[in-house]
Amino acid sequence: MALSLKIEDTAQAGSRAVYGVTKHGPAPIDVPAALGSHATVLRTRRGQALALAQQGDETAFIVRSGVLMLHITLPDSARQVAALNFPGDLIRTGFAPPCAKATLVAAAAGEVWRLRFGAVETLAASDLGVMRYLDEAVARRIAHQTIHAATLGRLDSEQKVATLLVELALRTGRCLPQGVVFDLPASRKDIADYLGLNPDTLSRIMSRFRSASLFSHAERNRILVRDFAALAARSPAASSLMALDGAPPGLSTDASA
Amino acid sequence: MALSLKIEDTAQAGSRAVYGVTKHGPAPIDVPAALGSHATVLRTRRGQALALAQQGDETAFIVRSGVLMLHITLPDSARQVAALNFPGDLIRTGFAPPCAKATLVAAAAGEVWRLRFGAVETLAASDLGVMRYLDEAVARRIAHQTIHAATLGRLDSEQKVATLLVELALRTGRCLPQGVVFDLPASRKDIADYLGLNPDTLSRIMSRFRSASLFSHAERNRILVRDFAALAARSPAASSLMALDGAPPGLSTDASA
């Protein structure tokens, strides 16, 4: 059961994303190592689907690197990407609503720990650090979903896209002298499904932002934001996200003045 | 600290709602009594606001009866009702995103337990029942928010309203021979804010549903659904909600065949 990371998946386009992701972490609480010794380590590839439940048991997943999306499809309805999960985040079988098609899909190459939730509970009872992590992870997730609900329900499409970009910059971005760089972790379709837009509209808005110089494409699927503050100004959720996820060091957060 | 329910708040329009709410409960796990002995019991009145944090401490609220709404207002944005909380549900200070105006408002008269979250954690470490309740309550909430995200992001306005009515019927409805009865727990404005609609649109759709005989107004703010199955058929989330919250006994859930 102990960690045996003899996996070589520095494959494809994975490595860089991983570095970027793990590097900056004023993330509230670290994942207790105790959980690692009970986990099965999974290596994910972009697009790979993970079974949400392991042989009927309630299962927990902890993202170590990369990004995981939870896809939900209600009967007779379009798909919704319910959540993006970044390193440190926790997902449980019970988080997905019953009677809906739910899939956990890796958006980027990365590492995921899988645990039986029963084992996590047992651990939490004896190890206060684990309990704190669980409570903290869950509260952060709910706060995020709350922001996301406000985004879906009350923002117009430009604001929605700006909010996503801020979120990605905060959670997967690297700060370079020229600005913040991050990868779009999914296809236009997936991103549109996360924001409750359709892909055409999303594409239009990205073009609009690009021509307004809010960002530029370093290369395919990679985005460079020169002026983070200008981007943040377009998202009503920016300040909440920064408070929740922490701003990458050196960013214009403080320079908001 | 022990429960001292010497409160007479059978006031106003409260009583009936309360009965309806508490009666049918195939609700997954009951709130452990152990929590009650550490709780401050609050009596709520419709419209009353509760402070989300108690003197800076992380605070937990458990709804015993009535309905609580979490209002969120992102800067420069319209208000969003992030969640409706029914009996058995748990709310924590940490669930509200930082940097946003967050308020906990009672939609109906009822009873709420307030606890320091630290005390809850301590209790959970020694009492497995409490831990189970917490995990369960949190998972249910996230599953609900996931459904809500899909509702906000992917359903049209009729489906949104149908989904809300199903949710209310399941969680606060009473089954009478003529059908299911429940109260609208908030003003049109609040309900619209929950669904990401504007009040005019909501009103139009309610009228449309009424003239399609999907429901009738027994009295002001009270709704009678004769044919629950017909209503459920309009909401893609109906089956998920029924699986999550349990259908009121005698309802056409089983008769879906």
Add this chain to the structure above:
DNA sequence: CGAACAATTGAATCAGGTCAATAGTAGTGG
């Protein structure tokens, strides 16, 4: 009874969705 407010409803507008045509971008096999 009348004032303040909540809900309904119609008409005009617009943001975003739909459809369709085009242009990029892998990936594959000669």
Add this chain to the structure above:
DNA sequence: CCACTACTATTGACCTGATTCAATTGTTCG
């Protein structure tokens, strides 16, 4: 290395569902 195919993304023209605005009706409460 270069076609060739299968996708994914972009963009324009058009259309529709939802919002906005405003006028009206209904409800609550002093």
